[in-house]
Amino acid sequence: MATIDSVVDAMLRAARVTDKDRVIDLGSGDGKIPIAAAKRFGAHALGIEYNQQLVELARCYARVEGLTGKVQFEQGDIFSTDFSHATVLTLYLGPTVNLKLRPKLLSMRPGTRIVSNTFDMADWQPDELIEADVGNTRAFLWIVPARVAGDWKFTEVGGSDSFTVRLQQRFQQLESSPAAQSRLAVQGGRLVGNRMEMVVQGLESDPTTLTGEVSGDRLLLATTKARTLRRYVGAPM
Numbered sequence: 001m002a003t004i005d006s007v008v009d010a011m012l013r014a015a016r017v018t019d020k021d022r023v024i025d026l027g028s029g030d031g032k033i034p035i036a037a038a039k040r041f042g043a044h045a046l047g048i049e050y051n052q053q054l055v056e057l058a059r060c061y062a063r064v065e066g067l068t069g070k071v072q073f074e075q076g077d078i079f080s081t082d083f084s085h086a087t088v089l090t091l092y093l094g095p096t097v098n099l100k101l102r103p104k105l106l107s108m109r110p111g112t113r114i115v116s117n118t119f120d121m122a123d124w125q126p127d128e129l130i131e132a133d134v135g136n137t138r139a140f141l142w143i144v145p146a147r148v149a150g151d152w153k154f155t156e157v158g159g160s161d162s163f164t165v166r167l168q169q170r171f172q173q174l175e176s177s178p179a180a181q182s183r184l185a186v187q188g189g190r191l192v193g194n195r196m197e198m199v200v201q202g203l204e205s206d207p208t209t210l211t212g213e214v215s216g217d218r219l220l221l222a223t224t225k226a227r228t229l230r231r232y233v234g235a236p237m
């Protein structure tokens, strides 16, 4: 079964595919998603498919479209192929396969976009629900979150304030954490790739929103919604 054209388009648009992307379709069938990613969005694309006849068919379609320089198809099992260099992954597999893939997907580079036709990722909530214009199909978009769980020490940039905080993370959600040995408690928050926002109690005005990003092994956060702008750098403890 192949993804219908309008859904292919909606999935690639939701993932904001551009010519800078490396799109990999896991289980590429007749190759229509990698071909569309290259033809309509200018991306470099790869399809991984274990059915050799479908791989040949997809290569044939890519030749007809004059896209052989931009699209490749590999015969192989997605569970034993390295796809970690993808910036966008597309899937139309099934609930069990999605769950089996999930740990590998969560270990992709933060910011990697994953779009799945029809099948979700159980309790890993999507960042966006994709509604296609035609057809009665749902698709989902996830943005791989940075991994920030643990204890952090923050120091104010150009100031004297400092605090420690324990971050508890569940997929892209930051969950409330007790203020153990810290004046600060996290009420909640969210990661979108490397970007993060969290609401804390115990800092200046309550509650305070800290917004920023993960940069290497540092968290760069600022009180962007507060009366006084304060910047903090967090380092793992």
Ligand SMILES: C[S@@+](CC[C@H](N)C(=O)[O-])C[C@H]1O[C@@H](n2cnc3c(N)ncnc32)[C@H](O)[C@@H]1O
Residues within 6 Å of the ligand: 001, 002, 003, 025, 026, 027, 028, 029, 030, 031, 032, 033, 048, 049, 050, 051, 054, 076, 077, 078, 079, 091, 092, 093, 117
């Ligand atoms: C429903 S089709 C989707 C095809 C295409 N991605 C699309 O959306 O039009 C799923 C494809 O995944 C392939 N597939 C399933 N499990 C696979 C695996 N472990 N490794 C490689 N291909 C697999 C199947 O052979 C089939 O062609």
